[in-house]
Amino acid sequence: MSRLRGQRVVVTRAPHQAEQLAAPLRELGAEVILLPVIAIAPPSDPQPLISAAERMDDYDWIVFTSVNAVTALAAQLAKNAQPRARVAAIGAATREAVEEIGWTVDTMPPQFVAESLVEALAAEPLEGKHVLMPCAAVTRDVIPRALSAQGAIVHVVEAYRNVPPEGVAERARQVFSTPTAPDWVTFTSSSAVDNFVKFAGADALKNVRIASIGPITSESVRKHALTVAAEPAEHSIASLITAMANYRE
Secondary structure, eight states: OGGGTTOEEEEOSOTTTHHHHHHHHHHTTOEEEEOOOOEEEOOSSOHHHHHHHHTGGGOSEEEEOSHHHHHHHHTTSOTTOOOSSEEEESSHHHHHHHHHTTOOOOBOOSSSSHHHHHHHHTTSOOTTOEEEEEEESSOOOHHHHHHHHTTOEEEEEEEEEEEOOTTHHHHHHHHHTSSSOOSEEEESSHHHHHHHHHHHOGGGGTTSEEEESSHHHHHHHHHTTOOOSBOOSSOSHHHHHHHHHTOOO
16 A cells, blocks of 8 residues: 555545545545545425425335435435335445435445446336435436336436536646646546546546546546546445555556
8 A cells, every 4th residue: 555655646526525535545645636526516406306305105215326315315304214115325335324324225236336236126026116216417327227127116306416616627727737747536436537527628637547436437537538547346435545556557
């Protein structure tokens, strides 16, 4: 892990999540540069999420694909509310967020991506079951399509929006115009990749190592004709840091 000592690492996560990655990097001696390219905003219309929270007993399953979705739904519920529905979480961080509000996760896939969650749920009898999926305004439709194909009645509800933080373009120019360029840029979502390129340009990353948390994010990196230097087998923050530390030219 000492190979990260003295390395300048850009963290692009939303401000309220950045320290989950930044803090352990600092502990390993990295110089962390916070450059959030995503901020979390409420849904454009909050009523569907409010209505879903009021009708929790109508659902047989709740499928969470992000920590932000857990937080957004929980904010609409009475404290210590317990759903009758079973709960699926896409990965370890999401599971932890579910457990923090006092719920139990019934299903979590071995790989923390939508396709793996679909496979995990394929063994469940979903015909005629009502599935609530609170998610970002713009999200992949892999899970809703697959569950609908199994006969589930899927209720996709906008729980939050990913928006660019104010001043992100200027901040990016400051970070990448310094004489000492960053050694690493970390991405933990496709939205972060696309926002970075939109506001800073892909050329800013040409001579910087890119660390991506998983295959979907890496696909977004390559879409912009860029190369991923580190991608962990397990799509978690701890594994992302390990992959960076183990990187060799």
